[in-house]
Amino acid sequence: MVALPDPEDFTRELLVASNSDRGRLLQYLHAIQQRYSHIPETSVHQLALALRLSESRIRGVIGFYSFLHDTPRGDYDILFSDSITDHMLGSRVLLGDLCTRLGVEPGLPRADGRVTVDVTSCTGMCDQGPAILINGQAVTRLDNFRISSIAALIENLTPLDEWPSELFEVQDNIRxxxxxxxxxxxxxxxxxxxxxxxxxxxxxxxxxxxxxxxxxxxxxxxxxxxxxxxxxxxxxxxxxxxxxxxxxxxxxxxxxxxxxxxxxxxxxxxxxxxxxxxxxxxxxxxxxxxxxxxxxxxxxxxxxxxxxxxxxxxxxxxxxxxxxxxxxxxxxxxxxxxxxxxxxxxxxxxxxxxxxxxxxxxxxxxxxxxxxxxxxxxxxxxxxxxxxxxxxAVGTEQSTGTKLHSISGDCDRPGIYEFPFGVSIQQVLEECGAADTLAVQVAGAAGSTIPPAEFHRSIAFEDISSGGSFMVFGRHRDLLDMVQNFSRFFVHESCGFCTPCRVGGVLLKDLVDKVHAGRAGTADIQELHRIGTVVKLTSHCGLGTEAANPVLDTLGKFPSIYEKHLTQADYQPAFDLDAALQDARDLSGRDDAGAHIRTDL
Ligand SMILES: Cc1cc2nc3c(=O)[nH]c(=O)nc-3n(C[C@H](O)[C@H](O)[C@H](O)COP(=O)(O)O)c2cc1C
Ligand code: SF4
CATH class of the missing domain: 3.40.50.11540 (NADH-ubiquinone oxidoreductase 51kDa subunit)
Known part of the structure; x- marks a missing residue:
């Protein structure tokens, strides 16, 4: 590996080149992260002095963004796209395979510091997944062959700019x-x-x-x-x-x-x-x-x-x-x-x-x-x-012109489609080669889940509004996997500023996990409704107000995806509180009925 310049010199050069501009803090951190695989202490100190900011403010910025780190990542930092469509294309198996080949635990740098393998939110390559980022560069269309090539390139310490260029080809796929x-x-x-x-x-x-x-x-x-x-x-x-x-x-x-x-x-x-x-x-x-x-x-x-x-x-x-x-x-x-x-x-x-x-x-x-x-x-x-x-001349009265749609999931021709506003979901499905469709998720994790009975509806501001995401789910899918993926996404992406989104999002995720694991009862479903509604009505920004959509939408339109996982007719706690109090009973030397929560003892 080529010797890196001293981080102090590198940070100083960055600051001098742009007159120590406070507004560029994130750009400085980006450049330092790319060079040193983390933000060294010395750089934090220098930035604080030059920009007249407190070190804690700079650390707060580093902590906020998932691509910035205060401890070193591997020389090859690999992030698997964690989108539901990447999962559907087998990304989790490929991640396990790469970790095994490289002898690395997900999320932790290998002992020699050479490589880290982790996950990140959707990388915007859903038409050609599974996808990863390696030191920020996208590699798409992963399969077993590509995974074994990548493992070999890393073990041989091949610099990224000498990797085969076809690995880094990203296609437009305009259909x-x-x-x-x-x-x-x-x-x-x-x-x-x-x-x-x-x-x-x-x-x-x-x-x-x-x-x-x-x-x-x-x-x-x-x-x-x-x-x-x-x-x-x-x-x-x-x-x-x-x-x-x-x-x-x-x-x-x-x-x-x-x-x-x-x-x-x-x-x-x-x-x-x-x-x-x-x-x-x-x-x-x-x-x-x-x-x-x-x-x-x-x-x-x-x-x-x-x-x-x-x-x-x-x-x-x-x-x-x-x-x-x-x-x-x-x-x-x-x-x-x-x-x-x-x-x-x-x-x-x-x-x-x-x-x-x-x-x-x-x-x-x-x-x-x-x-x-x-x-x-x-x-x-x-x-x-x-x-x-x-x-x-195209579109509808209230939604003029066309809209670009990013189509992914269970269809023959994923990619970019430009349709006039007013196009029906059914028309889109036919053009992208989707058959036997269980549901379409329009407008992403924050959007709406559309069942077949609504495929006649149109994409337009007056009907189903969309920023452009169109994910197709075939009949063989369990939609609860999608709900679980989205609820985890919102927990990861919440900025934490307001309580309904920060706490409510975690409660929703835990409840969805509980249903998914087959440990939930009907009372949990009511709780999902209740918490989802509170999060929607009381969150500060659009992230929180839309975060419960996947749960609320599927509860209303696809209740069976929950019902088939329910094992308890009534409420079943997520953990055994009475057992958890055993240490306290041991300490106090009491084990009578009054020292128990359960009344059936
Ligand atoms: C959580 C969240 C994420 C958003 N992400 C984007 C985005 O990636 N791109 C975008 O153009 N608008 C996004 N928006 C909407 C923007 O806030 C804003 O409305 C938009 O950029 C305005 O541009 P437009 O009027 O051309 O649509 C997002 C909104 C929220 C609440
Ligand atoms: S709703 Fe918006 S402001 Fe509130 S925690 Fe979520 S992301 Fe932050």
Missing amino acids: RADILLSRGSCGGGALRALVEKGADTIFGEIATSGLRGRGGAGFNTAMKWKFCRAARDDEMNDRVVICNADEGEPGTFKDRVLLNSHADDVFEGMTLCAGIIGARHGYLYLRGEYLYMKHALEETLAQRRRDGLLGQNILGQAGFDFDIEIHLGAGAYVCGEESALIESLEGKRGVPRVRPPFPVTHGYLGKPTVVNNVETFMAAAKIALEGANWFR
């Missing part, structure tokens, strides 16, 4: 293209339209198109831009445009494909937004799992600068100044929530803010900020070029 994906790149055309026709005219096109956010909630895009443009303007044009490429919802991978093959249009949409609202700074918040794309994205940005489409005086227009920086996330699903994302961009733990105020008036560093999804920006660029009527 159906409609108005967005079938057009060539805008190539600056949307910005030329903005300059020629004026910001008000192009804004009018976006408004008339009816474009709604593609990240899930479906907020009207023009309205968001208008609120931001109208927000206080004490510092001229100091507004911010953020592209949300966190894409952490299990089963969603369409933004990965857009950024891989249509990044130029996404950046064009961000620049268009900047021209309309009056912003000078833009950020692409890229999920840490997509690290492998960062270099190509930087290249696309550099080319746009050379073409006069980014930077100062864009297209020769004095005062049209805008540039984009890429920030990497570090394995925290909650950072997809826009206010948590902004906290993370500011170098903090990604805890959702109390709202109002909303980001459009008080966002990044308190500045008026637009946050939109990757697909939203791309659609906006196309609308500026092609016009509102072109967009409105």
